[in-house]
Amino acid sequence: MALEHAILVSLAERSATGYDLARRFDASIGHFWKATHQQVYKVLARMQEQGWVDVEQVAQAGRPDRKVHRITAAGRDELRRWSAEPIGPEVLRSSFAVALRGLPNVDQDALLAHVRARRDEHAATLEAYEKDMARTFPDPDALDEAALGPYLVLRxxxxxxxxxLQWCKETLARLEAR
Amino acid sequence: MALEHAILVSLAERSATGYDLARRFDASIGHFWKATHQQVYKVLARMQEQGWVDVEQVAQAGRPDRKVHRITAAGRDELRRWSAEPIGPEVLRSSFAVALRGLPNVDQDALLAHVRARRDEHAATLEAYEKDMARTFPDPDALDEAALGPYLVLRxxxxxxxxxLQWCKETLARLEAR
DNA sequence: ACCTACTATGCAACGAGTTGCATGTGCAAG
DNA sequence: CTTGCACATGCAACTCGTTGCATAGTAGGT
Incomplete structure (x- = not known):
């Protein structure tokens, strides 16, 4: 499993509550790793037992205490140990490709609509990333140590x-040409 | 879940045993959907109960009977029904990106080696796909109905x-430049 | 002669991930 | 004044997916 390690990386950047982490997995980190809050809370508890994080409880009025998780030295060791291990094969699961492959046996109109929707999503995400790139890394030739990782991931x-996006466009051209 | 549907698509192309399917999930279909033989057998049993496939038992000497699974009319209906549903968000899980993002906290030498290995894998896979493309679809402007889906997936x-591959190259250039 | 890989099925135990629910306040929009 | 969203935690039940094991003959390499 590597959700642990995604969390460690995130906590190494900045300490956070489970709630914060869950939001990060909906945003920046979510671009390459998805996790729900239930999963995050479960894994955080386990990580605490293993001593990879420790927790500072912050009382609040009217809502549950914030439990701010901070990475420990053992957590950093684990991150370094994990990064030296061979990387397992990346999980690939594209229901889009499954539907395309089954072209003659699927609902053609629905598929066409899916491709268009997907094209628009890719276009929107791409635009958002490019804006983010221009804003966060205006000069990509002058990146400091801390910025390089996030820059490369955004790239x-x-x-x-x-x-x-290109795939969707080509696919659409083919499907519409029939 | 969509392993069912990946199997239905595969069986619509050609009837097969669980063993055959498992091998397809290691090869062509495996490019966009992974599954082990244990998973395939389990899901096939369920699909049979639901009436999406039926099974012809073929006796063999010295090894278990081949159970050839064929898609039924109900299976085809299910495929069409599924394809009209909205596609869920694609699952993304890249431990490579996690490691990159955690750049300052990981083992630098190991990471560099990982990137190189990954670059070589992408290069090898790309080359294999391009050969496959040239062999299977020598004239991409003259594709029949059955070929279009597989062509688009390969594309x-x-x-x-x-x-x-491009990502790895850029990453390497950055990491080596330090 | 031995070891490995291929064919062909499947169970059992476990770990990972999803879905649904529960709790309770504060604040803003309609 | 009510509805809904953001904050903040977490349990329970379930399904999905992985790992390890079991069986058993045949073919090919060292």
Whole structure:
């Protein structure tokens, strides 16, 4: 499993509550790793037992205490240990590709609508990433240590979205040409 | 879940045993959907109960009977019904991106080695896809009904691999420049 | 002669991930 | 004044997916 490690990376950037982490997994980190809040809370509890994080309880009025999780030295060790391990094969699951492959056996109109929707999503995401890139890394040739990782990941997001968009466009052209 | 549907698509192309399907999930279909043989057998049993496939038992000497699964009319209906449903968000889980994002906190040498290995894998897969493309679809402007789906999926594979390769190259250039 | 891989099925135990529910306040929009 | 969203935690039940094991003959390499 690697949700642990995604959380460790995130906590190494900045300490956070489970709630904060869950939101990060809906936003920036969510571009390459998804997790729900239930999962995050469960895993955080386990990580605490293992001593990878420790918790500072912050009382609040009218709502549950914030439990701010901070990465420990053991957590950093684990991150370094994990990063030296061979990376397992990336999980690939594209129901879009499944539907395309089954072209003669699926609902053609629905498929066409799916492709269009997907094209628009890729276009929107790509645009958002490019804006983010321009805002956060205005000068990509002058990045400090802390910025390089996030920059490279965002670059990956842009390349991935551009490829997805291109795929949709070609697919649409083919389907519409029939 | 959509493993059912990936199997239905595969069986619509050609009837098969669980063993055959498992191998397809290691090869062509595996480019966009992974599944182990244990999973395939389990799901096939369920699909049979639901009446989406039926099974012809073929006796063999010295090894278990082959159970050839064929898609039924109900299976085809299910495929059409499923394809009209909204597609859920694609699952994204890239431990590579996690490691990159955590750049300052990971083992730098190991990461560099991972990126190189990944670059080589993408290059090899891309080359294999392109050969497959040249062999299977020598004239992409003259595709019949049955070929279009597989063609488009392969195109998607090529675009995806090319993007991954590009990402690795840029990443390497950045990491090596430090 | 031995070891490995291929064919072909499947169970059992476990770990990962999803869905649904529960609780309770404060604040803003309609 | 009511509806809904943001904050903040978490349990329970379930399904999905992985890992390890079991069986058993045949073919091919060292």
């Amino acid at each position: 990956g997001g842009i390349l991935t979205e551009a490829a997805g | 998607g594979g090529i675009l995806t691999e090319a993007a991954g």
